[in-house]
Amino acid sequence: METRTWLRTGLRAVAGGIFAVGLSVTNIPLLVLWIVALALSPVAGLGLIALPFMTLVLRARADLERKLAARAGVVIGRPYAPGPPLAMPGGWRRYHWILTDQATWRDVAWLVPGAIVSLGLGVISLVVPIYGVEGIVLLPFWLYLGTDWYGYGLFWPIESVGEGLSSMPQGLVILAAGITAAPWLRRVDARFAKLFLAPTKAAELRLRVAHLTVSRADTVDAQAAELRRIERDLHDGAQARLVSLGMTIGLAEEMLDRDPARARKLLAEAREASVAALVELRLLVQGIHPPVLAERGLNGAVRAVALSLPLPISVDVDLPGRPETPVESAAYFVIAEALTNVVRHSSARTAAVSIVYDGGRLAMVVSDDGAGGADPRAGTGLRGISRRLAAFDGTMALSSPPGGPTVVTMELPCVLSSPRISPFSGTG
Template sequence: MRERTRQMWRGGLYLLIGLPSAVATMLVLPLLAVGVMTTAFGGLGLVVFPPMMMGLRWWAEWHRSRAAALLGVPLPPRRTSLPKGLRAQWKQALDRESRRDVLWTLQHVAIGLSAGLLALICVVGPVTTLVSVPLWWLYPEGDPMRVLVGTPVRSWDTALTMGGVQLLLLGALGWWTLPRMSRFHARHCMKALEPSVEDQLTERVDELTESRAGVLDAHGAELRRIERDLHDGTQARLVSIAMRLGVAREALDDDAGTLATLLKEAHEGTEEAMVELRDVIRTMYPPILADRGLEGAIAAVAARAGVPTEAELGELGRLPAAVEAAAYFIVAEALTNAAKHSGATRATVRLSRQGGRLLVEVTDDGIGGVDEGRGTGVVGIRRRAAALDGTVLVQSPAGGPTAITVELPCAS
């Protein structure tokens, strides 16, 4: 009984506060429309509109916190601050959460007004009945007080009976309606401002895509650092050691015996280690990428390919190092396959950027019939693309031609 009474008063207060807020929310969409239209006046809306959307976010979050408190559920935080930069602010002002905020205003006006008016009747009605019914005798004889469905009150018997019935009905209406209506309003408020399952998955994918871009940048920077350290440090020291061993071998007599043999083995072992180290560096991050960039590296690969190759390079912009390395190795592997197995007389390499994806196309006029089941280099190309969440399409009918198209995500 006591808990039910508490719920009734909490629900009534919640809905009564929601009534004027719903009236105020009716002004939101016209104000936002004005903010957009001011873009035509000196671009004022470009600066004004994002803060207006953030103000709507604060307004929606206040209602969301009230709803969560009424329902007794945790409140997952949402971003309530503007990022730096006008472009980032507009991106946030037009994101999914902002669209949910706008749709919430329509729902809040519709539900808040009707639920608030009902709460007003349930709360104010009993108070009005208690105050006005005892004063029935002050009303003129020709226009008496009326209760319930218009019953005139002309005596104390009618006032006490019909007024009491009206009071009980209003109390019962509030007792039964206010807790349910307030929870209904709160649940719909929470639902309107929380992402759907599809939106959650989409936002999660966006987060993973953004974090992957950061990882690729960090990975690329680390690859360049390791390549530079190996090239300038370890390899240089190995070269120095090999030169000294060579000088020592030249200085020894031919009859030095065991010492000469040991020096020879050490010298040859050092040179073999340098060759292996160069291979590791080229496999990790080709030095030509650091020296010439991706465009220059692809041009060099095309120039020294085993089949005459034409390179068509579009405007690529800045790419993560890992994407550059993957594109370089994909082109090199595809041209190697064309030279070894296709019998091609001509090949073409095309690189272009389409939004957040790098498109790599390698075609040749060879005999076609690529069979990945035989361990061709296409398997390695697929693995390199898959490591970056890229896609590979191979078109190689018998008789040719062969076209390998690779898409690599490169948004940073």
């Protein structure tokens, strides 16, 4: 690890430890207030409002802990069952939902041990670096104070300048050890929180079913909209041209004997109309399944898209085979949509596409050096990507801080077939 990266990671972990210490202090008051709200349950009006409200606060605290864990490299899923569709936090249905959701009680059970562990590890991650800094700057203070009762490291007390000088290398070692250990301490804290705050097997299954239900509904809606678009394009485009073509050929048949020159002109117009109709049909089919995808595979198709866009785009593909046709088509369209978003919205100078297959999942990363600030709520492009991936149980993750860079990470579970020989099957 580079020194700069090591230092930045360690200092962030130390700052995270300080933040964890501050948050851990809130756990005990939060537990007391939640128990008081639970105790007020017999008072129907007050209890039905107080407990749901305090549970919202409790879950906000747990969600904050999940964010801290994610920064430490430990992902903790959100385990809560979908609540009743109520605008207000009170009500019997919401009260019942809270008490019957196991995740609520797991959050409550985490408050005390979580506070103890976060406080202890956070204090260690803070005290060790501070002690190291103390050793580095100790000698001038010792000389100024002129006392022999103060000690550091191996020397208690410090009785000579030589012993005072030894505090500096000791402090550097302790500071380096503290910065090195801080990320590890944060991960230990995060893994302990995961024991309580992560979904159980039953909760994961329940959330999985809920996610699939929503994603399948979105997929059905998207497919219905796509079918309406195809129907409209056929009706307004190719069908209209074919009807006109038939009428033109009919007129040419009628005029073939009376006015051969006019008939030949009509047949020439019919030929031009047939060419235009064929082009429209090809474009329509390309929107359903591009021919380049069938001919060259995902690697060649993505490279063709990259070459057609007005900025340099590097493509790196490592696929030992080809995904199934529906998955391959979905992968192509989400990458194409992500690259289109780069051109339209990012003001980027360069972009990159990476496609790898690992552990039964097709991972696709589209990145750019643009202005950042991408938000799925601000447009339909990223939402469309998410919906298309969800149809195949895929996922999308977005990182786009203001100022960039923007990184869109997409994954699709799939199985690869045997590789097919293609001039575009290399990696580059």
